[in-house]
Amino acid sequence: MTVSFAADRNNRSIQNDRWLADLLGAEPGVALVAVGGYGRRELLPRSDLDVLLLHDGRDGIAEIADRIWYPVWDSGAHLDHAVRTVPQARRVARNDLKVALGLLSARHVAGSTDLTESLRAGALTDWREAAPTRLGELHEACEERAKSSGELAFLLEPDLKEARGGLRDVHAIQAVAAAWVAPAPGPKVRAAYEQILDARHALHEVTGRRVDRLVLQEQDEVARVLGLLDGDVLLRMLAGAARTISYAADHVFRQAERAHGKRRRRRAERRPLADGLVSQDDEVVLARAADPESDPVLVLRAAATAAQAGLPLAPRTLARLAECPPLPVPWPGPARDALFALLGAGHAAVGVWEALDQEGLITMLIPDWERVRNRPQRNPLHRFTVDRHLVETAANAAALTREVARPDLLLLAALLHDIGKGWPGDHSVSGEVVARDVCHRIGLAQADAELVAAAARHHLLLPLAATRRDLDDPVTVRQVASAVGSRTLLELLHALAIADALATGPAAWNDWKATLIADLVGRTAAVLAGEPVPAPAPLRDDQLELLSSRDPAVIVRRVEPAQGVAGAAAQGAEVTVVAPDRPGLLWRAAGILASHRLAVRSANATSVGTTAVSVFDVAPEFGELPDATVLAGDLRRMLEGRLDVAGRLDRRARAVAPRGPGIPAPKVTLIDDASDTATVVEVRAHDAPGLLWRVGRALGDCGLDVRAARVETLGAEVVDVFYVTGGDGKPLLDQELRRQTTTAVLNVLS
Amino acid sequence: MRLITAVIKPFKLNDVKAALQAFGVHGMTVTEASGYGRQRGHTEVYRGAEYQVDLVPKVRVEVLCDDEDAEDLIGVVVKAAQTGRIGDGKVWSVPVESVVRVRTGERGPDAI
Numbered sequence: 001m002t003v004s005f006a007a008d009r010n011n012r013s014i015q016n017d018r019w020l021a022d023l024l025g026a027e028p029g030v031a032l033v034a035v036g037g038y039g040r041r042e043l044l045p046r047s048d049l050d051v052l053l054l055h056d057g058r059d060g061i062a063e064i065a066d067r068i069w070y071p072v073w074d075s076g077a078h079l080d081h082a083v084r085t086v087p088q089a090r091r092v093a094r095n096d097l098k099v100a101l102g103l104l105s106a107r108h109v110a111g112s113t114d115l116t117e118s119l120r121a122g123a124l125t126d127w128r129e130a131a132p133t134r135l136g137e138l139h140e141a142c143e144e145r146a147k148s149s150g151e152l153a154f155l156l157e158p159d160l161k162e163a164r165g166g167l168r169d170v171h172a173i174q175a176v177a178a179a180w181v182a183p184a185p186g187p188k189v190r191a192a193y194e195q196i197l198d199a200r201h202a203l204h205e206v207t208g209r210r211v212d213r214l215v216l217q218e219q220d221e222v223a224r225v226l227g228l229l230d231g232d233v234l235l236r237m238l239a240g241a242a243r244t245i246s247y248a249a250d251h252v253f254r255q256a257e258r259a260h261g262k263r264r265r266r267r268a269e270r271r272p273l274a275d276g277l278v279s280q281d282d283e284v285v286l287a288r289a290a291d292p293e294s295d296p297v298l299v300l301r302a303a304a305t306a307a308q309a310g311l312p313l314a315p316r317t318l319a320r321l322a323e324c325p326p327l328p329v330p331w332p333g334p335a336r337d338a339l340f341a342l343l344g345a346g347h348a349a350v351g352v353w354e355a356l357d358q359e360g361l362i363t364m365l366i367p368d369w370e371r372v373r374n375r376p377q378r379n380p381l382h383r384f385t386v387d388r389h390l391v392e393t394a395a396n397a398a399a400l401t402r403e404v405a406r407p408d409l410l411l412l413a414a415l416l417h418d419i420g421k422g423w424p425g426d427h428s429v430s431g432e433v434v435a436r437d438v439c440h441r442i443g444l445a446q447a448d449a450e451l452v453a454a455a456a457r458h459h460l461l462l463p464l465a466a467t468r469r470d471l472d473d474p475v476t477v478r479q480v481a482s483a484v485g486s487r488t489l490l491e492l493l494h495a496l497a498i499a500d501a502l503a504t505g506p507a508a509w510n511d512w513k514a515t516l517i518a519d520l521v522g523r524t525a526a527v528l529a530g531e532p533v534p535a536p537a538p539l540r541d542d543q544l545e546l547l548s549s550r551d552p553a554v555i556v557r558r559v560e561p562a563q564g565v566a567g568a569a570a571q572g573a574e575v576t577v578v579a580p581d582r583p584g585l586l587w588r589a590a591g592i593l594a595s596h597r598l599a600v601r602s603a604n605a606t607s608v609g610t611t612a613v614s615v616f617d618v619a620p621e622f623g624e625l626p627d628a629t630v631l632a633g634d635l636r637r638m639l640e641g642r643l644d645v646a647g648r649l650d651r652r653a654r655a656v657a658p659r660g661p662g663i664p665a666p667k668v669t670l671i672d673d674a675s676d677t678a679t680v681v682e683v684r685a686h687d688a689p690g691l692l693w694r695v696g697r698a699l700g701d702c703g704l705d706v707r708a709a710r711v712e713t714l715g716a717e718v719v720d721v722f723y724v725t726g727g728d729g730k731p732l733l734d735q736e737l738r739r740q741t742t743t744a745v746l747n748v749l750s
Numbered sequence: 751m752r753l754i755t756a757v758i759k760p761f762k763l764n765d766v767k768a769a770l771q772a773f774g775v776h777g778m779t780v781t782e783a784s785g786y787g788r789q790r791g792h793t794e795v796y797r798g799a800e801y802q803v804d805l806v807p808k809v810r811v812e813v814l815c816d817d818e819d820a821e822d823l824i825g826v827v828v829k830a831a832q833t834g835r836i837g838d839g840k841v842w843s844v845p846v847e848s849v850v851r852v853r854t855g856e857r858g859p860d861a862i
Binding site: 070073079080 | 788789790836
């Protein structure tokens with residue numbers, strides 16, 4: 001590319017200036033003023049032209065406006081126009097924050113320079129005089145915007161302008177600076193701003209439209225236009241820029257508050273907090289006696305003190321902390337203790353960590369952090385980048401430290417559990433190695449380091465086994481117990497699973513998962529204590545009662561959310577279906593449930609004599625739970641062959657929005673070691689109504705019987721797990737049959 | 751057959767109605783509507799309001815006609831509704847598959 005983006009924007013502004021000046025011609029008593037982005041000479045390919053026609057109250061202004069606006073409209077350009085006298089413009093700005101901000105970047109384009117100058121001077125005076133209230137309004141508007149648009153650094157499809165850390169936050173910083181309350185944005189923030197502005201520029205070029213949201217399908221192309229490798233590199237760059245901006249904006253607003261708010265004091269009081277650290281003006285600063293150059297532990301002590309006190313570290317203190325010499329390896333005990341105190345502060349630690357990160361102090365402490373820093377997670381389940389997810393997990397884990405024997409190891413395991421995501425391959429495997437290295441670096445005892453490394457290695461074990469394996473199958477519990485090996489690690493993994501899921505996103509955690517994991521942990525703990533593998537829960541009385549009746553019957557039981565489980569409480573129910581045993585009953589019944597808009601999460605079949613009792617865990621997709629008698633009626637008709645479940649589900653599938661492009665192909669895996677009595681068929685596919693039924697039918701067509709099923713929905717993806725046996729009631733051994741099964745399942749999914 | 755829809759300035763409704771009657775149109779449907787176009791609802795060139803999109807009151811006129819009349823009818827509506835100022839509106843036409851007069855059950859062009 002021969003012309004830089006910034007030069008291109010500037011050229012566009014100059015061209016428009018000339019055009020508008022020609023349209024205005026020589027007129028006394030009027031001026032054309034560029035405001036907003038045009039005022040800053042930041043015209044992107046599809047930007048609005050924000051133009052103010054300023055006049056001194058002369059006659060014939062409407063004709064002049066016609067002469068300028070109509071050609072602009074006819075050119076197809078987007079115009080935001082206004083015609084005002086200087087006092088009118090100042091009055092509007094006093095009542096409208098957006099207009100006031102626009103005027104701060106007012107720039108003379110054509111006509112009377114005196115008019116423009118008097119507007120600029122007047123608008124700035126007004127802004128400075130009203131700063132105590134205006135800056136409060138501005139801060140509120142920024143927070144409102146952050147709430148509705150989210151944080152640029154962590155969104156998969158961020159709005160480059162409106163999101164927190166986006167372009168508007170820099171305009172806000174500039175506005176605070178214009179009120180003489182804080183310095184203008186520094187070089188770091190300006191560079192970050194240019195990066196985001198260039199990305200927005202490229203986005204306009206790629207889409208040919210005036211859009212600010214960087215959606216997934218544009219990311220690779222935008223990256224290419226910017227000369228970056230791919231969308232991941234782009235998102236990582238944007239995350240870094242956005243974090244720099246939001247950190248700066250937070251600091252600027254704190255300064256504004258201190259200058260105007262209630263916190264104003266004649267002489268700030270200094271209160272000692274820890275060795276070498278005091279609080280002043282609601283910030284943690286270095287004590288006069290502190291000596292960063294000879295105190296390597298000071299960084300962590302300051303961070304821990306700030307997090308425990310719930311106060312931010314003052315920026316000049318952070319800058320001085322960067323002078324601390326590196327910690328010796330392995331770390332001395334006080335440094336380790338300070339790290340645990342920092343992480344143990346819970347969510348107060350997140351802001352402090354972010355501040356250390358902005359100063360590059362985190363990667364000095366833990367060099368391996370660099371590889372997860374700002375790394376995007378291309379997964380709709382995740383709401384944060386990898387590094388922020390790790391810090392959030394540690395913050396969540398702080399609330400669970402009472403549940404485990406080793407709170408310190410829990411915090412560290414939470415901080416390191418995904419550290420392997422910076423390396424190729426399975427992140428649990430590489431994470432174990434990296435976590436062990438980090439543990440040695442910080443001077444943990446060998447046995448403790450092994451525990452943390454094992455926690456990183458197995459952090460997905462409990463959630464995956466609980467949601468994708470049959471807990472009643474003795475092999476499930478036996479395998480988990482042998483992988484975990486000790487009660488201490490089991491506790492750690494349990495707390496880590498909760499903290500991890502809560503830090504992932506709303507879809508990653510619900511009552512159902514909480515209950516399943518707690519159940520698995522209970523069973524595993526029993527096995528670790530030397531007790532036999534617990535037997536499956538016996539049928540309840542109301543279920544047994546149905547057995548006596550000859551007819552097919554159904555019970556629907558609402559499952560109340562368990563007490564004290566944090567996160568989204570997904571409404572759920574348990575449906576018991578009792579009917580004469582026959583192959584394929586389980587998936588057929590699942591089809592009926594799906595046709596009643598119930599999402600099946602798990603299914604288990606038990607035989608009592610010639611009768612089968614199938615228990616389903618379901619969640620209504622929307623609306624209320626269906627009535628048991630209606631379900632029983634459908635079941636009876638289906639068993640008599642009078643109900644077209646396939647037709648019903650097809651109609652529903654057609655009503656579902658069609659799939660977008662780029663959906664990965666479904667995948668089918670046969671797993672032999674997950675059970676002694678059945679083969680586990682794991683199906684990964686795009687979610688669709690009645691998936692369990694369709695796959696079940698395909699398995700049935702191959703002459704297989706489904707004993708149990710688990711369905712885990714991960715955003716738009718599902719993982720279906722089937723425990724199947726051949727016609728002889730044994731696991732599938734015949735290679736030809738296994739191949740047929742895989743093909744049959746793939747066929748119904750394509 | 752075609753359906754012609756015109757979104758016009760409310761005070762131009764009488765002119766449009768008269769012009770359509772003179773052309774020989776026997777019926778039309780008129781609804782009150784609101785919306786905005788390229789000027790984002792700014793009704794005057796000389797005041798304007800930055801960053802604000804207003805919905806401006808409009809009238810929506812719908813007329814069914816034969817295919818061969820469609821272009822002429824559009825011309826008639828445009829001529830009658832034009833002021834040359836911003837916000838004059840738009841006129842468009844779409845094909846119509848079938849039309850039934852409810853009282854008699856007549857179908858197709860007879861029902862227009």
